[in-house]
Amino acid sequence: MVTAERIAKRIVNYPDDPIPTVTTKQYIARYTPNPRRAVVDYVLSLFPILTWISRYNLGWFTGDVIAGLTVGMVLVPQGMSYATIATLPVQYGLYSSFVGVTIYCLFATSKDVSIGPVAVMSLIMSQIIAKVDHAHPKEFTGPEIAVTLSFICGFIILGVGLLRLGWIIEFIPAVAVSGYMTGSAISIAAGQVPGLMGISGFNTRAATYEVVINTLKGLPRTTLDAAWGLPALASLYIIRIVCERLSKRYPRWERPLFFISVMRNAFVIIILTIASWLYVRHRRSAKGTYPIKILGTVPRGFQAIGQPHIDPSLVKALAGQLPLATIVLLLEHIAISKSFGRINGYTINPNQELIAIGVTNTIGSCFGAYPATGSFSRSALKSKSGVRTPLAGLVSSVVVIVALYGLTPAFYWIPSATLSAVIINAVANLVATPPQIFTYWRVSPLECIIWWAAVLVTVFSTVEDGIYVSITTSIALLLLRVAFPRTAFLGKVTIRNGDSKETREVFLPLSNNGVNNAHVKVEPPSPGVLIYRFEESALFPNSARLNSEIVAHVKQNLRRGKDMSNVPLSQRAWNDPGPGRHGAQADQEANNKLPDLRAIVFDLSTVSHLDVTAVQALVDTRNEVERWADHAVEFHFATLLSPWIRRALLAGGFGTNGSTFVPTEIAIAQVHPYADSNFQQRSLGKRDSSSDLEAGDAKQPASYPEGFEPVVETNTPFFHFDLATAVKAAESGSLSS
Structure with a gap:
């Protein structure tokens, strides 16, 4: 007699089931590790430096010193330049630069990544400051907003990393990241052209197409600043192109030429700062202005160090901007670290990288730093300079400290137009090349459309809209592929x-x-x-x-x-009539x-x-x-x-x-x-x-x-x-x- 109980046993695969298959207990045992071993591994994984610091040697030290000094020479002018994008005093860019390269080495699983201020996050920072200031006029200062945002975003990202939720980032494809970064780079470059030419009188944080139109209309108002901006931009490109061609023609001189190309930012700023000092030092007007726009006073040392003051009303005002800032910090850093891991033959731990970003930004808020993440240009420079371990960041931090305590009087005379040239030259590397875009089209036309959507929305609206469009369209495409498989x-x-x-x-x-x-x-x-x-x-x-x-x-x-x-019609199912009478x-x-x-x-x-x-x-x-x-x-x-x-x-x-x-x-x-x-x-x-x-x-x-x-x-x-x-x-x- 076949009982219901006996049938049920055969279905749920009780131990006496003659049909061999996996049981729930076996499945859990296979995919669940030993809890005690997992806890120990988890704690040790929080500090990757412990796995390699005991093997540190003189050969590694030499490579790290060279790479650290090289990155530091670029980090100082870029940090100040990006702070101007964020509409913050330039010293806050140096604060972010110092904390990023100092803290990251303790938690890093990538030897190449350089954390600090970046162009896209600086642009978003400026937009967030503008929105908060518009909603709460003169209630909060820009540095207060930046420090609070750094603390909250750092805490959120740290939590994501500790809970091992980094896999969420995998839902955003590389094409979406490339799209919004390209659109952001175009927006940043367009916003710096007025400063390069000395043109003023309109909002350079408006939609990109409006900035371009207003810049073209304002060309007749070009000032003497262009004499320090255009030559700087031209020199940056000329030096790079000449060094690249000479290195191909004379391979034996490739490495010295590489370092000459790397130092072009510092070289151009030094030369044009001296020219600025020679020209404007005796031309100060009665109102205290100069013929060209210069950087002005930069406070010496860490003036904003201390426990951050987190105002609950400011946190409430920033609530709507937190997802955008957090997403940018996550995506840009993980994309960069994975890219250099593939290039140089090592594997990064995304969750640990999130912990590194979280700790960096949380501690950075105690130094007055604004949100920092991985930089593509400086990471590429660090990689090409022969970096051996993450400790190269400590050498870069020494360069930043020297600049903060010893070079601030010289920073006074830096032309603002020259910093605009440095920014345009830096963000140009973030724009996807035509061959890369064509590859997107060949691999996946639908994803290429997402790329174009992200770029166009960023250019004709805002970076925020561009990021959200790229993410939502990517997730929509994923859902469509799951729902309508081939x-x-x-x-x-x-x-x-x-x-x-x-x-x-x-x-x-x-x-x-x-x-x-x-x-x-x-x-x-x-x-x-x-x-x-x-x-x-x-x-x-x-x-x-x-x-x-x-x-x-x-x-x-x-x-x-x-x-x-x-079969008579009366006996047929209502939804299955079968053949007709005729x-x-x-x-x-x-x-x-x-x-x-x-x-x-x-x-x-x-x-x-x-x-x-x-x-x-x-x-x-x-x-x-x-x-x-x-x-x-x-x-x-x-x-x-x-x-x-x-x-x-x-x-x-x-x-x-x-x-x-x-x-x-x-x-x-x-x-x-x-x-x-x-x-x-x-x-x-x-x-x-x-x-x-x-x-x-x-x-x-x-x-x-x-x-x-x-x-x-x-x-x-x-x-x-x-x-x-x-x-x-x-x-x-x-x-x-």
């Missing part, structure tokens, strides 16, 4: 292996022949057999597609088992010419997971096609290597030869879907063999030669190791794999 009904092509005479069958989509060669014809499988490939994990967003495609294909191309021409016989004759459905083969080579909704969709598919065929249909599953998927399919009643109960509903409904009780008994009778169930044992496996074992279980004959075996079993009608 599917195909497959056919066979016989190919020969190289020069040998051996042949084998491969399976390709029937639509469009599945190949680019028009002379290759894909043959359909044997009549009554379908081969279906689902190129995505079968999950609740897309499982309905699996069911609808197969059922629609079966009803359109395969024979209906029951003759509906003689031409019913002809319709039935056409139906009889179609092949009878015998088996459906599922290629699961690209399916890594099945959820409850997907298994229910398979159950529904089986019910509907068997109702159409009016007999049982074999369901074969190929390339079934995941024990978890095997368990899911067994729970749905698939895979066995009549020894497992066949559920009709595993999700919501409790009413049997079959309207015809006779058909229900006839269809299930083949599978629900009481003799097999009462025996309690699966069929004994066949004997195998010594040293050989079956790849898949012998008592699940509808599960197959590869597609060829599955198709062969389906076409032959055999129940052995």
